Amino acid sequence: MKQNIIRKGRLAEFDEKALRFTSSIAADAWFFRYDVLVDLAHVAMLKRQSIIEQTTFEVLTKALLKINEEGYVKLPRDVDDVHVAIETALTERAGSAHAGWLHVGRSRNDEVATCIRMALRHDLLVLMNAVLALQDTLLELSASNAATIMPGFTHLQHAQPTSLGHHLLAHCDALERDLERLANSYERTNQSPLGAAAFASTGWPLDRDFVASALGFDGIVENSMDAVSTRDFAIEALSAASNVMITLSRLAEELILWSTSEFGYVEIDDEFASTSSIMPQKKNPDTLELIRAKTGSVIGDFTASVVICKALPFSYNLDLQEITPHLQQAIATTIDCARIANAVLETISINKQRLAEMSAVGFTTATELADTIARTAHVPFRTAHTIVGDLARVGACDLDAIDKVGLRHLGKQLSQLGLTADDVTEALDVNRNVAKRDIAGGPAASQLKRMLKARRRRHKVRQQRLLLRQTALQAAEKGLLTASGA
Ligand code: ARG
Numbered sequence: 001m002k003q004n005i006i007r008k009g010r011l012a013e014f015d016e017k018a019l020r021f022t023s024s025i026a027a028d029a030w031f032f033r034y035d036v037l038v039d040l041a042h043v044a045m046l047k048r049q050s051i052i053e054q055t056t057f058e059v060l061t062k063a064l065l066k067i068n069e070e071g072y073v074k075l076p077r078d079v080d081d082v083h084v085a086i087e088t089a090l091t092e093r094a095g096s097a098h099a100g101w102l103h104v105g106r107s108r109n110d111e112v113a114t115c116i117r118m119a120l121r122h123d124l125l126v127l128m129n130a131v132l133a134l135q136d137t138l139l140e141l142s143a144s145n146a147a148t149i150m151p152g153f154t155h156l157q158h159a160q161p162t163s164l165g166h167h168l169l170a171h172c173d174a175l176e177r178d179l180e181r182l183a184n185s186y187e188r189t190n191q192s193p194l195g196a197a198a199f200a201s202t203g204w205p206l207d208r209d210f211v212a213s214a215l216g217f218d219g220i221v222e223n224s225m226d227a228v229s230t231r232d233f234a235i236e237a238l239s240a241a242s243n244v245m246i247t248l249s250r251l252a253e254e255l256i257l258w259s260t261s262e263f264g265y266v267e268i269d270d271e272f273a274s275t276s277s278i279m280p281q282k283k284n285p286d287t288l289e290l291i292r293a294k295t296g297s298v299i300g301d302f303t304a305s306v307v308i309c310k311a312l313p314f315s316y317n318l319d320l321q322e323i324t325p326h327l328q329q330a331i332a333t334t335i336d337c338a339r340i341a342n343a344v345l346e347t348i349s350i351n352k353q354r355l356a357e358m359s360a361v362g363f364t365t366a367t368e369l370a371d372t373i374a375r376t377a378h379v380p381f382r383t384a385h386t387i388v389g390d391l392a393r394v395g396a397c398d399l400d401a402i403d404k405v406g407l408r409h410l411g412k413q414l415s416q417l418g419l420t421a422d423d424v425t426e427a428l429d430v431n432r433n434v435a436k437r438d439i440a441g442g443p444a445a446s447q448l449k450r451m452l453k454a455r456r457r458r459h460k461v462r463q464q465r466l467l468l469r470q471t472a473l474q475a476a477e478k479g480l481l482t483a484s485g486a
Helices: 016-022 027-048 054-070 082-094 110-146 164-189 206-214 224-229 230-260 284-311 319-349 353-360 366-377 381-393 399-410 410-419 421-428 430-436 445-481
Strands: 149-154 155-162
Touching: 016 155, 016 381, 027 054, 027 082, 027 110, 027 319, 027 445, 054 082, 054 149, 082 110, 110 164, 110 224, 110 230, 110 284, 110 445, 149 164, 149 353, 149 399, 155 164, 155 430, 164 445, 206 445, 230 284, 230 319, 284 319, 366 381, 366 421, 366 430, 410 445, 421 430
Parallel strands: none
Antiparallel strands: 149 155
């Protein structure tokens, strides 16, 4: 083992077990390339502030670009983390007379926090794009199923008729709030901690704003103690990702249920299903089951991270390192799941006939019948509710049965209420049920059309905003690399 560049002054070499136990080098692969950018920006600022000489700047940037080109795989592994690995490689290439200036006015505490924020903001954009693509598919399916009548559920019992378009748009709206949360967490993630050094900043005249803008950040995390201590941006992203996963898991669970023989509402495409090694007839919704399961993993990553942060004294503690792999994994898993959910939906077959057949089963029109009684006879809704509840109890759930059993059963009551057979027929018609629910947000076709239009508009705005973000980050990176002579 070579002498460790940061230990050699103060400490003997690390015990091998202790090094393996404490090193984050494997997890740091996530942000290796951002660490090089952070180094380049820092070095450029040091030169600008006349802290290092032009020659040192040139030697360091050239060597850093070479290290970047060779990639993470070429770095030494027997070190604490990727920051030390890069500095070690830099020392070998550039010599300590130059490389020794890299870490002036900087600590790994502000460095790592910056790298995590850069990797996270990138992944958040990828995730938002994946969720937007899923929304796109949901919007399309919702539009093409505006007239697909189905039973809506409460307590997993048939409740009232609705349309599949309305149902799918509900998932799309949940994803919209998820996107809003992701976008909010992006805002707080995209702030630079650099210049905070260990926690008390530095006596060197660093320009924190210059480095922040060179790296594409919107601003700085001002208080240097706060800058290195906090991982609330990570918790927020993990929480937003958990919410995305919860939305996806509910969608996945419905599709799993709907694809059973009992429901038969949808069929998942072969490409996204598996079979059994013993039961040749089986078609299992494995992809959806894994979305359901991975929701647990992401919530686990979130939970681990909040518990790691709890009661942690300020400022930096190595506990914070333990959060990084949870964060990376959770966001990567969420991206995967959003993409798979989208692919499953893009290829799913919908059994409209089955949905229509099932839409009246379970007396789903009972509420409308009660409403009709209340409306026609001006009796309080609770009275009408009791009358229809009575019909349901004796099994009089369609016109024939109500005629034969119900009306007789209720004797004079219904005729006294002035209800005609036409009124009853209309109340029991599932299509009319849906068409009547025409207030803001209801499943009536006109409402759905209006909602779809508004959502498509909003969707475009989100896509544009995302593109602006992406372009800004790319421009910053390109500018930095060009200024460094790449
Ligand atoms: N590997 C560390 C992390 O991921 C970098 C910061 C180390 N700082 C320290 N004082 N040991 O958080």
